[in-house]
Amino acid sequence: MTSPFTSSIGKRITMELESANQVLHSLAPAVTIFGGTRVKPDDACYLSTIELARTISAAGIPVISGGGPGIMEAANKGARAGMHGASVGLNILLPFETPNQHHDLSLMFEHFASRKITFCRHSRAFVCMPGGVGTLDELFECLTLIQTGKMPEVPVLLFGRAFWSGLLEWLENTVLARGLISNDDLKRRIQLVDSVEEAMAIIVR
Numbered sequence: 001m002t003s004p005f006t007s008s009i010g011k012r013i014t015m016e017l018e019s020a021n022q023v024l025h026s027l028a029p030a031v032t033i034f035g036g037t038r039v040k041p042d043d044a045c046y047l048s049t050i051e052l053a054r055t056i057s058a059a060g061i062p063v064i065s066g067g068g069p070g071i072m073e074a075a076n077k078g079a080r081a082g083m084h085g086a087s088v089g090l091n092i093l094l095p096f097e098t099p100n101q102h103h104d105l106s107l108m109f110e111h112f113a114s115r116k117i118t119f120c121r122h123s124r125a126f127v128c129m130p131g132g133v134g135t136l137d138e139l140f141e142c143l144t145l146i147q148t149g150k151m152p153e154v155p156v157l158l159f160g161r162a163f164w165s166g167l168l169e170w171l172e173n174t175v176l177a178r179g180l181i182s183n184d185d186l187k188r189r190i191q192l193v194d195s196v197e198e199a200m201a202i203i204v205r
Contacts, residue, residue: 009111012110012111013111013113013114016109016110016111016114016115016118017114017117017118019107020090020107020109020114020118021121023105023107024088024105024107024118024121024122027062027086027088027105027122028060028061028062028085029061029062029122029123029124030061030062030063030064030085030086030088030122030123030124031056031061031062031063031064031123031124031125031126031127031203032063032064032065032119032122032123032125032126032127033049033052033053033063033064033065033071033072033075033126033127033129034065034066034071034126034127034128034129034131034134034135034138034139035049035070035071035072035074035075035128035129035130035131035135036070036071036129036130036131036132036134036135037068037069037070037071037072037097037131037132037134038070038132039070039071039074039129039130039131040070041074045071045129045130045159045160045163046070046071046074047074048129048159048160048196049071049074049075049078049129049159050074050075050077050078050081051078051196052075052078052127052159052196052199052200053074053075053076053077053078053079053081053082053087054078054079054081054082055078055082055196055200056078056079056082056085056200056203057078057079057080057081057082057083057084057085057086057087058082058083058084058085059082059084059085059200059204060084060085061085061124061203061204062079062085062086062087062088063075063076063078063079063082063085063086063087063088064088064089064090064119064122064123065088065089065090066089066090066091066092066115066134067089067090067091067092067099067100067103067106067107068089068091068092068097068098068099068100069097069098069100070131071129071130071131072089072100073100073102075087076088076089076100076102076103077100077102079102079104080102080104086104086105087102087103087104087105088103088104088105088106088107088122089102089103089105089106089107090107090109090115090118090119091106091107091108091109092108092109092110092112092115093108093109093110116138116141119138120141120142120145120151123154124154124155124203125154125155125156125157125202125203126138126139126142126154126155126156126157127157127159127199127203128156128157128158128159128164129159129160130159130160130163130164139156139158142156143156143185143189143190146189147185147189153189155191155202155203156189156190156191157191157192157193157199157202157203158190158191158192158193159193159194159199160194161192161194164192165192168186168190168192171186172186
């Protein structure tokens with residue numbers, strides 16, 4: 001028997017998904033950029049994110065971010081600068097996270113579940129810039145959905161070899177070595193890039 005609490009959450013998640021679909025129904029398949037809220041504007045990866053998002057938008061492709069500060073702000077700034085692809089922010093209601101001011105389309109979510117489903121429904125590729133626990137959660141959510149056939153095979157890019165290589169080494173030397181993931185999970189579904197040019201070559205092909 002479903003508890004009233006669970007039923008209430010389910011209804012609210014459904015309402016958030018319906019609202020998101022109403023706003024984004026005409027949006028072309030986008031590139032979602034994930035990354036840390038604590039990344040500062042003078043950080044090299046913040047600047048790389050602006051340039052990547054600008055280039056994506058200039059190609060007529062919308063850019064989606066989590067709508068907040070740090071890498072999310074850089075993604076929306078760059079998308080606005082590119083002028084040809086919409087800048088979309090999927091904000092989450094948190095006491096310590098304020099939406100940035102660079103959205104063409106902005107949505108507010110109470111629940112992470114509906115927010116993550118919305119990212120996945122509207123994305124043709126995912127780019128993970130350096131980030132913390134939230135970024136890792138989003139990365140592995142995408143990989144899990146692709147692995148289990150719940151989402152189409154789309155590119156999942158890790159931007160920044162210096163940041164991500166340690167994670168990939170652990171996945172290969174420990175997780176893959178023990179047979180807990182397949183070679184496809186690691187080598188085919190995750191692509192490591194270090195420049196805007198490398199990323200764009202994968203996104204537009």
